[in-house]
Amino acid sequence: MRWTWIDRFVSFESGKSATAVKNLSLAEDHFADHFPGFPVMPAPLILEGLAQTGGILVGEANKYEKNVVLAKMNNVRFHREAMAGEQLTYATTIVALNETGAQVTATAHSAGELIVEAEIMFAHVTAAQLPPGTPDPKFVFRGEMTQLLRQAETVSRSVPN
Numbered sequence: 001m002r003w004t005w006i007d008r009f010v011s012f013e014s015g016k017s018a019t020a021v022k023n024l025s026l027a028e029d030h031f032a033d034h035f036p037g038f039p040v041m042p043a044p045l046i047l048e049g050l051a052q053t054g055g056i057l058v059g060e061a062n063k064y065e066k067n068v069v070l071a072k073m074n075n076v077r078f079h080r081e082a083m084a085g086e087q088l089t090y091a092t093t094i095v096a097l098n099e100t101g102a103q104v105t106a107t108a109h110s111a112g113e114l115i116v117e118a119e120i121m122f123a124h125v126t127a128a129q130l131p132p133g134t135p136d137p138k139f140v141f142r143g144e145m146t147q148l149l150r151q152a153e154t155v156s157r158s159v160p161n
Helices: 043-061 145-158
Strands: 008-013 015-023 069-076 087-097 102-112 113-125
Touching: 008 043, 008 145, 015 043, 043 069, 043 087, 043 102, 043 113, 043 145, 069 102, 087 113
Parallel strands: none
Antiparallel strands: 008 015, 015 087, 069 113, 087 102, 102 113
């Protein structure tokens, strides 16, 4: 199972906001077990998609020089399930950004209908603050995320100032 819960960015305004989409396909592993006969996207995976969208937004605001980790989520409200076959739109906006971290507001919609809303807190961590044995101190913005990072940069350049 892959652990990237964003398919692509559709808008990106550096240091301000980002919007990404996730297409929910019945072919994804989690739909087979959650729940048989009623294929819904597990709530934690929707939240992870919001966190990835917001985390990339925060990372890009710092030119990816700081590791951005999810610290906590506040005021999470689910309004309905997200079903296989739908497209989720993740919208995130930076509310506060400083040396220690960031606060982001986030929503997920499907066809204009609100699925979930949340406040997300991110922390900036140094290599020294990572668990012993972490092989790559820049682990957050490596691997599968690199393609999304390039895409975010491309979308950001296409947004007029």
